C-alpha cells in the first residue's frame with residue numbers, strides 16, 4: 001500500500017484521493033509496469049496509476065541529451081497545451097529554452113524568462129497551474145528577485161503576464177520545493193529537493209506531500225515500490241484527483 005496519511009496536526013486532515021500521478025525523477029529509476037518494469041529517465045514523464053500501482057514512461061519532449069524536465073503541467077484543464085520547464089538551456093522545436101522558461105512541446109513560451117525579468121541563473125524547478133484562472137504556480141531553485149519582491153526556494157509563487165509574480169504560499173520549510181501541483185486554493189502537492197523534517201512529519205525527496213498552510217500529509221511514497229527510488233528524487237509532478245474530473249481524463253491517462 002503506497003497511499004499513506006500521517007499528521008500530528010490537531011485538526012484531522014485526509015489526503016486528497018488521487019487517480020493518477022505523473023512525475024519525473026532526477027536519475028534513472030524503475031517502477032512496476034503492467035507485465036514488466038518501467039525504466040525511467042530524467043527526460044521522461046512517468047504516469048503512475050494509484051489503483052493498479054503500475055507505471056508507464058514517455059519522452060514527451062524527445063530524448064534530451066543534457067537536460068532534465070524539472071517542471072510540467074498537463075493539458076486538460078482548459079488552460080491550453082501541456083507545459084514544461086527544464087534545468088539547463090536546451091533547444092526545443094528550434095527555440096532555446098532557459099531554465100526559467102515555461103513552454104509547450106511545440107516550442108511556444110508561456111512564460112518567457114527574459115521578458116518577465118527573471119535573472120540568468122534562476123531556475124523554475126516546480127510548475128503547475130491554477131485552473132480557475134490559468135495562472136502559473138511555480139517555485140524557483142534559489143532566492144530570486146521577481147517583480148520587485150524577493151522569493152525563496154521554498155515559496156510557492158503565482159505568475160501571470162498581467163500582474164507578474166506574487167506570493168501564493170510561504171512554507172518556511174527551509175528546503176527547496178522542487179515539484180508542485182495545485183489542487184485547490186488551500187491544498188497543494190509538493191516534493192522536497194532534499195530530505196528534511198517538516199513541522200508535522202519527516203520528509204524525503206522521493207515522497208510527495210499534500211500541504212496546506214498548517215499541515216503536511218504524505219500523499220505518495222515510491223520507495224515501497226522500487227528500491228531505485230531510495231536514491232532518486234522526484235523533481236516534477238502533476239496529479240489527477242478522483243473522482244471529480246476523472247471522466248474527463250480517463251481516456252488519456254489509463
Ligand SMILES: [Ca+2]
Pocket residue numbers: 070071085086087098099100101123124125126
Ligand atoms: Ca526549470
Ligand SMILES: [Ca+2]
Pocket residue numbers: 125126139140141142152153154155176177178
Ligand atoms: Ca523551488
Ligand SMILES: [Ca+2]
Pocket residue numbers: 178179191192193194205206207233234235
Ligand atoms: Ca523532490
